[in-house]
Amino acid sequence: MQGPGMCLKLFLAFALLLLQCVEGGEVGRNHRDANVTGRCIEKERQALLAFKRGMVDKFDVLSSWGLEIQKQDCCRWIGVSCSNQTGHVLQLDLSYKVMDEHYYSLEGKMISPKLIELQYLHHLDLHGINFNGSQFPNFIGSLSNLRYLDLSDTLLGGKFPSQVGNLTNLQHLGLSFNDFTNAENLDWLPLLSSLRYLDLSGTNLSNVLDWPEAINKLPELTNLTLWECDLPSPILSPLSYINSSKSLASADLSFNHLSTSIFLWLSNYNTSLVYLDLTNNFLAGSIPDVLGNMSTLAHLDLSNNQLEGGDPHSFSRLCSLQSLDLATNRLNVSGQLAKFVQILFSTCAQNSLEILDLSWNGIAGSLPDLTKLSSLATLLLNNNKFSGVISGTHFSKLSKLQVLDFSWNDLAGSLPDLTNLSSLEILFLHNNQLSRAIPEIFGSVFSKLF
Known part of the structure; x- marks a missing residue:
């Protein structure tokens, strides 16, 4: 009888262990479900829904963004990409690259400050969404993990957003053709030492006489677009040649007020410049x-x-x-x-x-x-x-x-x-x-x- 009894005890012990494993697994899933819907983190999902409420979506192009059970995984929403490991939202891209034929159908009342919850966001592209003069959201300067920011052609207004200088990890910055007031300086620009792409076209820089010095302090810059910025012809100083980038490959400085003295500054890039546009200058x-x-x-x-x-x-x-x-x-x-x-x-x-x-x-x-x-x-x-x-x-x-x-x-x-x-x-x-x-x-x- 000892043999069968021992077998029974072993069976019961194994069954109990299996039950504990199953229950433990259920607790784990419930714990995850308390914070994650599918792969999507709940507070980040709510932040995205708040952003949607600030949009005018006449053609329902954000129909995948919803509260229904089948739509609760925000990582499956159009324009949203998440980390496979953590579920954090890494990318929000509603530009023409994603929206295709719906590119011009989205408008915005405001960019919801709830997006501050997306602290792991490294790519934000709202290029072309008309925000009708809404103020540039200050919180964007706190999204410290951003590497790619494109708010071009969004008709944002207010003071020129120098707070983007806080985004020291930025590699791509596009702020062209908005309704900002004149930029008084570019003192914030050298803080973006990893910047490779810069487009401030349509921004009035007529008061920024030292703009070449700010550009020179971007050692990784390869693409520069300052089209129609009312750029004054630079008054070159010895600082204009210090620590200048040797990587600049493309420069569009068209539709400005530049004289031939600009060529002296451009000579900094003799061995890197491939594309140069100086049309409609002086x-x-x-x-x-x-x-x-x-x-x-x-x-x-x-x-x-x-x-x-x-x-x-x-x-x-x-x-x-x-x-x-x-x-x-x-x-x-x-x-x-x-x-x-x-x-x-x-x-x-x-x-x-x-x-x-x-x-x-x-x-x-x-x-x-x-x-x-x-x-x-x-x-x-x-x-x-x-x-x-x-x-x-x-x-x-x-x-x-x-x-x-x-x-x-x-x-x-x-x-x-x-x-x-x-x-x-x-x-x-x-x-x-x-x-x-x-x-x-x-x-x-x-x-x-x-």
Whole structure:
């Protein structure tokens, strides 16, 4: 009997242990359920619901955000991403990248201060949601784990939010095109030492004379966009060159009040700058020679300025140049265009340049030989004063050319056979003195003929 009794005791002990394990597991799940719904932490779910109440959602694009049982896991809501390990909300993204066709359908009354509960949030993107002049929420400066903040085109108002300087982990900051009052300074900017992307376009920075020094103190910055900021031309000091970033690859400073002195500051980035846009500024006089030191430049836009002619030797050193826009300037190269082109496209750049725009410059004289520009895909020479006859040799070796525009000039005679331009798709030639006899073969070769 001792044997069977011992077996019974072992069985009962095992059963009790199993029951304790099961009960313990139930207690654990109940404990988790008290704080987590699915993977979602309750106070963070409530914070998101408070945010939704501050939105005007006419098309119910946030329909997945709800109180129903099947909607209680906020980690499954559109625009919300959570940690797989902890359930904390890490990302709130309701921008065009997530919303697709619903991008412009969301509006906001306010950004709920309840979002302060999302202390683990590292990515907040509300780009394009119209908050109709609502004040910038001060609490955002307390979301210390944020690495990505984009509130561009949200029409937030009030004082410029210098409290974002508290977000010392930020790598991406977009605050473009809001209704903030003029920024008085950028003293907060150097605190963001990890920043790689900065877009303050549409912010009035006319009072910030030392803006280049603030930019220089961002050692990791690669992308800078200060479009239409009323930027004054910098008064450069020795501080303008101290600790400057050597990583800046893209700078859009278009639609400002910059003079050619800006090139002295940009020379800090001779070995890193790939994209530079200075269109619609106050650049005047000769093209500065210092430009030629920017050996990494691939895309350069100097259009809509008052730049004048002279020998552009600086361009001959831009060996990586792929796109050059000099449209709507005062390039006084009449009678010297052949020399201009020869210098512009020395052996250094002639195999890399794909886009050239010299339109609206009042350039007179005959068309130069462009056969060395073998990589050109787009050539815009419209709205000048070119005269003479178009020869087949002008473009004979441009086999990659897709768009050619020499409309609104004084070219005469008949068109030569251009069928050797095997890649050409669009040809503009109107408003010249050309013969009306257009070779019939053009219609079968070019997809668009104007």
